[in-house]
Amino acid sequence: MVKYIGFRLFQALLGLWFIATLVFILSRSIGDPAEVFTARNSGVDAREIMAAKLGLDRPVHEQYLKFLGQLVRLDLGDSVSNGIPVTQILVERMPATFTLGLIALIFALVFSLPLGILGAVYRDTPVDWVAKVLAFLGQSMPPFWLGIMLIILFAVVWGLLPPAGKGEWHSYILPGFTLGWGVMAGMVRLVRSSMLDVLDSDYVAMARAKGLPEVVVIGKHALRNALLPVLTYSSLVLGAFMNGSVVVEQVFAWPGIGTSAVQSVVRRDFPVIQGVVIVFGSFFILINLFVDIMYAVIDPRIKYTQ
């Protein structure tokens, strides 16, 4: 297993390197890099300063090594639109994105656990149908549109919740729900199917044969075993949230990393985009690494041939 973890670590590093290289190649291939890294209407001076800073007179492999060296020191350059270091922008915006992800996860769990469990226990009853319909709707509804419809209903028509921005606690409800919605669908399916598997098992039959009340059978014997795959899924979901947050933050003008990514594309602020891609990409890879290692630790039955 140590070998396996070592291998996964190596693979994660490979992934990080791949993303960094991709960003480097993109930054050098769009056009004149000095132009790419400076604001659109900046003068010749600014471009020359940037050219010197990036070492554009040096051979490409030296530029590349310098770029990697700066990355290792967490130096992502400065934003061209306001001159603030990219690392600082990202650190400032990170909490908003993470809180939103956490709230989305809570929403997803609160809805999917009861629905999935009830759907499995009362199979082919109205509860099960509701669970199925919700699972399908969650998979099929575009999140940005759901967000806008929720704004129309809850903010514009009923005036219950703020339409956008981050403020009081109730400003978290709509964006959190929107981000969690798609994930909830996947979870309902997962809880339902793993609960169905467990309900078929010998130990549940045994628990019933002993004459235990159904609540204990479901709650203690079945649920605990059915939850393992859900736990794994929850950690993977954090990765899915990063993808979703780009869209959902944009809908709700949420001051997180996703919004700054979209704004930078509009402003052609390449250093910030580069920073967001590297941070999100790294996070994605680290989560996957963490999940795989947890899996190896928790479930020794899995054999790793690598």
Add this chain to the structure above:
Amino acid sequence: MANTSMQIASPTAVWAVRARSVLGGLRRAPKIPSLVLLVFMIFAAFGQWIAPYSPVAVDMAASFSPPVWHEEGSADHLLGTDKLGRDILSRLIIGARVSLSLSLFVIGLGGGVGVVLGLISGYSGGKVDAVMQRGIEVILAMPTILVALVFVFAVGRSFESVILILSPFLAARFARIVRGETLSVRERDFVAIAKVIGTPTWMILLKHILPNVFNTVIVLATLEVGHLILLESSLSFLGVGVPPPQPAWGLMVADGREFLTSAYWITLFPGLCILAAVLSLNLFGDWLRDTLDPRRRQL
């Protein structure tokens, strides 16, 4: 009689039988999703003859007309108009072409490459397989929307660039699943026999393995079209999808955002179209999977 037909059963005959059974099976397909998909396909193919107006025809005098069931609405524009007075219904009909054709291109390009890579990876095994799998894992570990955002930023906004950036992600998904199927088909007797009599590898892949993983590919393709429509509309919404004035559904939703309080119909209908198309594809794909490939419940 049955005997003779057994003897002359050539690969083409096998495909013909299969095609007939597929057509017969389609009669049991879920009615409403199939109908919705059919309508969208007709819109995509013949939209310019069905749409009452040109999707880009500006008519400032008619801007923000509400749908016909509102008091101020008129039968001229059944689903209303946007801020430039463009007919929403016409834009939705033509928009079906953008979403469907883009997804089909990506399925063709990415899915095709993915199937080939999956076959090679699963059949050859060993080092080739290991290297390909690591590559696939790296691609699958990247945040799609963000990477697409950066790519389109770099190469410019166009139909082709969206196809180019979404294809590798799709290829990776196809390759992973086809490889898994290939691994098990590879061990079957008819493959061993084909190998013994000296059939070239490409022929084994094409004639013996591909037909056996084909059901999985069809199911996966159906479900992925839905996924791609969602992705494409998200990119359009973010302003990095197919460029205007082409009426992409995601772009139409984004256009209506400024007018949520006054003209909800600009955002409501394109979203409903996306929902209807993707939901139908998912329901249809689910049915297809249960019919063709009951083992694979997790897809």
